[in-house]
Amino acid sequence: MADSNPTAFTDAAQTWNRRFEADGYLFGTEPNAWLREHAGLLRRGQRVLSVADGEGRNSVWLAQQGLAVDAFDVSSVGVAKARQLATERGVAVNFAISDVDGYPWPENAYDGVVAIFVQFADPALRERLFARIRRCLRPGGVLLLQGYTPKQLEYKTGGPPYASHLYTPELLRDAFAGMELLEMREYEAVIQEGSGHHGRSALIGLAARRR
Template structure:
């Protein structure tokens, strides 16, 4: 890595490197052990996503999922009439997702990529969905994340995400953006409040922000009140 900053992109990469030095977490290793007792390893969609679709708050169209992992939400959306592009940088996670899609006879366009290297058509998606990716985005990448969501959405399209509650039992570090760099760590993922999400995504209309509903292990849906579920709408006119 070169150590001279000539551009904004150089600055972002330097900050990526600064945080990565302290991180030993590897998503391929994480997904390689499919027997881990992790609730979201089950092939069950998020309960909020199911509600949006079953109650027709969001109509079927073209969807982009950011950080799809083993594909549980992408497969659900595709099974309910969506044309889905599902992105993840983990080869292991996507291999599992493709196996699941094949088993269910579902067609999903799985893409292995860092979301910030993703080339997408502008204003192409009716829904951008993120289940657990955003809280792992470092603060210096947040503006790029917001730009990606806004670029992807059609006028009238929806952006939905689930993320750690501030100080939640599953994670959600209660630290400032500055503290991330002082400690060179995101402490497993940042926590958010309703107010903070509204502030970050202020260019979009807030439709709803609530805690996810706790779902029993035998349920066909995933849900935990340790996560927030947020739904926003792009009211930009064509």
């Protein structure tokens, strides 16, 4: 695993700390709809990792479903708000402040990985991220992923303004070619996830299982 780049970590942390420092929750406190729809693929007591978890809306909800949840984010502000949300909801989540390259990524450790709108990652970082996701899943472990497609550049209702960071079906099939594809759906929907994701959106969702 590559060592975390201190400059990149600091820059990313500062960017996301600024985004999360306002009152309230940038992406709301309710779980992502794709995650909620497919959470039946996970069972109570299983160990799950929530990648780039932000202010905790997904990890806390997973813990409320009886899962043992690890979560990390580069933003100390976001993680502090996530801890507060977990306390308010009466659940425990193992939170860490880390970027993708700095997280330990234990191999064959998780029954599930949740990666919702992790599109801060440029192609090089995304390749490392996806490889680590595959390795950290146990055989039979499930990946639940959602992101924006390039058409999102027309809607501008969330996500990065870079086509290189967005997902196509071909990109995801290639990235997770060794996994069993349970569902991949490219679709449009109006989403209401705080002020960060708000309005008509071009989406793609993936559910896949490690063989």
